[in-house]
Amino acid sequence: xxxxxxxxxxxxxxxxxxxxxxxxxxxxxxxxxxxxxxxxxxxxxxxxxxxxxxxxxxxxxxxxxxxxxxxxxxxxxxxxxxxxxxxxxxxxxxxxxxxxxxxxxxxxxxxxxxxxxxxxxxxxxxxxxxxxxxxxxxxxxxxxxxxxxxxxxxxxxxxxxxxxxxxxxxxxxxxxxxxxxxxxxxxxxxxxxxxxxxxxxxxxxxxxxxxxxxxxxxxxxxxxxxxxxxxxxxxxxxxxxxxxxxxxxxxxxxxxxxxxxxxxxxxxxxxxxxxxxxxxxxxxxxxxxxxxxxxxxxxxxxxxxxxxxxxxxxxxxxxxxxxxxxxxxxxxxxxxxxxxxxxxxxxxxxxxxxxxxxxxxxxxxxxxxxxxxxxxxxxxxxxxxxxxxxxxxxxxxxxxxxxxxxxxxxxxxxxxxxxxxxxxxxxxxxxxxxxxxxxxxxxxxxxxxxxxxxxxxxxxxxxxxxxxxxxxxxxxxxxxxxxxxxxxxxxxxxxxxxxxxxxxxxxxxxxxxxxxxxxxxxxxxxxxxxxxxxxxxxxxxxxxxxxxxxxxxxxxxxxxxxxxxxxxxxxxxxxxxxxxxxxxxxxxxxxxxxxxxxxxxxxxxxxxxxxxxxxxxxxxxxxxxxxxxxxx
Amino acid sequence: xxxxxxxxxxxxxxxxxxxxxxxxxxxxxxxxxxxxxxxxxxxxxxxxxxxxxxxxxxxxxxxxxxxxxxxxxxxxxxxxxxxxxxxxxxxxxxxxxxxxxxxxxxxxxxxxxxxxxxxxxxxxxxxxxxxxxxxxxxxxxxxxxxxxxxxxxxxxxxxxxxxxxxxxxxxxxxxxxxxxxxxxxxxxxxxxx
Numbered sequence: 001x002x003x004x005x006x007x008x009x010x011x012x013x014x015x016x017x018x019x020x021x022x023x024x025x026x027x028x029x030x031x032x033x034x035x036x037x038x039x040x041x042x043x044x045x046x047x048x049x050x051x052x053x054x055x056x057x058x059x060x061x062x063x064x065x066x067x068x069x070x071x072x073x074x075x076x077x078x079x080x081x082x083x084x085x086x087x088x089x090x091x092x093x094x095x096x097x098x099x100x101x102x103x104x105x106x107x108x109x110x111x112x113x114x115x116x117x118x119x120x121x122x123x124x125x126x127x128x129x130x131x132x133x134x135x136x137x138x139x140x141x142x143x144x145x146x147x148x149x150x151x152x153x154x155x156x157x158x159x160x161x162x163x164x165x166x167x168x169x170x171x172x173x174x175x176x177x178x179x180x181x182x183x184x185x186x187x188x189x190x191x192x193x194x195x196x197x198x199x200x201x202x203x204x205x206x207x208x209x210x211x212x213x214x215x216x217x218x219x220x221x222x223x224x225x226x227x228x229x230x231x232x233x234x235x236x237x238x239x240x241x242x243x244x245x246x247x248x249x250x251x252x253x254x255x256x257x258x259x260x261x262x263x264x265x266x267x268x269x270x271x272x273x274x275x276x277x278x279x280x281x282x283x284x285x286x287x288x289x290x291x292x293x294x295x296x297x298x299x300x301x302x303x304x305x306x307x308x309x310x311x312x313x314x315x316x317x318x319x320x321x322x323x324x325x326x327x328x329x330x331x332x333x334x335x336x337x338x339x340x341x342x343x344x345x346x347x348x349x350x351x352x353x354x355x356x357x358x359x360x361x362x363x364x365x366x367x368x369x370x371x372x373x374x375x376x377x378x379x380x381x382x383x384x385x386x387x388x389x390x391x392x393x394x395x396x397x398x399x400x401x402x403x404x405x406x407x408x409x410x411x412x413x414x415x416x417x418x419x420x421x422x423x424x425x426x427x428x429x430x431x432x433x434x435x436x437x438x439x440x441x442x443x444x445x446x447x448x449x450x451x452x453x454x455x456x457x458x459x460x461x462x463x464x465x466x467x468x469x470x471x472x473x474x475x476x477x478x479x480x481x482x483x484x485x486x487x488x489x490x491x492x493x494x495x496x497x498x499x500x501x502x503x504x505x506x507x508x509x510x511x512x513x514x515x516x517x518x519x520x521x522x523x524x525x526x527x528x529x530x531x532x533x534x535x536x537x538x539x540x541x542x543x544x545x546x547x548x549x550x551x552x553x554x555x556x557x558x559x560x561x562x563x564x565x566x567x568x569x570x571x572x573x574x575x576x577x578x579x580x581x582x583x584x585x586x587x588x589x590x591x592x593x594x595x596x597x598x599x600x601x602x603x604x605x606x607x608x609x610x611x612x613x614x615x616x617x618x619x620x621x622x623x624x625x626x627x628x629x630x631x632x
Numbered sequence: 633x634x635x636x637x638x639x640x641x642x643x644x645x646x647x648x649x650x651x652x653x654x655x656x657x658x659x660x661x662x663x664x665x666x667x668x669x670x671x672x673x674x675x676x677x678x679x680x681x682x683x684x685x686x687x688x689x690x691x692x693x694x695x696x697x698x699x700x701x702x703x704x705x706x707x708x709x710x711x712x713x714x715x716x717x718x719x720x721x722x723x724x725x726x727x728x729x730x731x732x733x734x735x736x737x738x739x740x741x742x743x744x745x746x747x748x749x750x751x752x753x754x755x756x757x758x759x760x761x762x763x764x765x766x767x768x769x770x771x772x773x774x775x776x777x778x779x780x781x782x783x784x785x786x787x788x789x790x791x792x793x794x795x796x797x798x799x800x801x802x803x804x805x806x807x808x809x810x811x812x813x814x815x816x817x818x819x820x821x822x823x824x825x
Contacts, residue, residue, distance in 0.1 A: 131702065133705070133707045133708070134701070134702030134703070134705045134706075134707070134708075135701055135702045135708065135729070135742060135744070136701065136702045138741065139740050139741060139742060140740065191707075191709075217707065217709045219708075219709070248709065334713065357710075358710075358713060358714075406706070406710065407704065407706065408714065410704050410706040410710075410711060411704070412700070412703065412704065439704060439706075464704055464705060466703075466704040468700070468703070523703065523705070548702075549700075599760075599761065
């Protein structure tokens, strides 16, 4: 499934750039290990300058010992903490860090990252801000993979793994990747664009050790119909594939080649095909690979009169599923034919994860399936199942941990098929719920409060009332109290998205109670700058803030000056910012990059700021900014 | 039929005339994009969801029931997935994003055709989007006729067609991407009708 996990751990650069109340760090030197900000800045600078000079002999021995110990540290947070102890540990940690995670590709230059982490085997890189998914960032804004792959090619001969999210990756980039790293084995691209099937063909052909090729929700564009038969490019010798996901590749694939690939990949565990794979073809693939644990079923649709094959009998498909004893995760169903749904009954009891969010099914069609899914932890579904369907989920899935209910008709004026009663039902039936994304039109404070009380373990609460500024449907009041209850009762909450009619009050609640909140999404909410002031002053762990169409201005923005260095980014669009306020922020915080993004025809020198995107950076303003971006 | 076609063509010509000179009056929603409410805080949030929906109020309060960019927050990927199926069932598609390129401009844009009711609004939107590029090309002033650019599109079959030839609904269901090209290059297309 799509991973929308916005990293819980600190970024690589956060530990270098701590809050500096005095507005700038001098070179403090000192390896006291204290948490004071100035010494952190200084130690890092000193450490970097000295990293190239070899330490005296006995120190070298000690460093080798530390390296051997630090190799066992896995988590970013632990590694970041270890690297702050002293210069020696900093060097040792840098030598042993295998996976480099960079949450904002512009926070640090490729050269700097590579210089520090010389032994990296894996790179995780995130580019565009999340609101780019909703067309709020003009295409061509940036986040290109090219400079990264160009810098890594000579520096990381042992690179094995790359994971990119919201970046622009060209076919040429993929070709360079394929040619430069003989040990390369794992490519995951999420919400990226800029490449097409020719790029995939090069990867398939040249990456002899490829184990994972996961393409998730990318915009795969083929120019001028230059569609490449990339599946056929996997050489006969490549037989170590463990995971192949290509649901987002919109063109048909060579099925014979795909089948042959599946047959020879005995280690294949995850296979997610696109909607051009019919249900007949799916069955053949499943029979070739009964060891699969995760399956993306493609269309789940039969092609009438397909190549002489008779219509597939549900019972036959069901027996195929019965033979797939290891299946725990099902997705796909892109063009589901309802008659075939019962075929998955044999695996339901084992399912941990089920994604029906592309299947237009009713509650009645869902019930026979969901009543057997007792072990489900993750469930994604369309709101066509209605409150009735959600009741059924609540009745059967007692271990449910993550629920996402997507709208079939994603428009403001849609009817909305699920409502407050569905939310209440889920809260009553699934007390272990940790993460919810819920699109609806009708909601009440009472329902949200009920969820806050019934599901105290919530970590992620994202409620989207699609009609803008809708109040409590019964009382007509703002939705402040509901969201307030969430931050009050759910002590582990780290991610929150609010919607509906909201006043400054809800932000006061969030500031007072949402102390663990790291990611906050706001749209069409609040009355005055107080809202922004509350959050920026009251939420010490806030790292990602995205706001659109809310009446917040310069005064609110300036109240965050003490905190912006702690954050990954702040996005504000269609608010009430002016260039004076944004310039003031840029002036006060030299390591902050403050971007004003305009539409093409708009004069970027006007006073009103349409879109603001600010983020900390160790390497100053980027050089690849397009004409519609002005860096203050 | 020819007169109608001709008026479509005229509607889609890009012009550099000053506002008011032969150009149709721009409604409050420029090009279908959401309007920035000025100082009217109340305009940010209409607290009466029972307003009659589906009305586009020209020149009235900006935050009417017209579609807003990127709201509700559903990824284009997901929207596009349902589009074709909704068209089959006859239900309203929720978004119809096509790429727009302009000869000479280094960057592409994407627009949602569903935001526009017809060719006039589409033309206005493209006008405002690409204005900064066409300004550099010529110094045409008010009163000049003829236009520098023509709007074309690539349809389902891959053919390049002039925008404005077919009824709007047919256009939105068959348009795959838009290209704004110099009028001289597009001349060949007109004769195809």
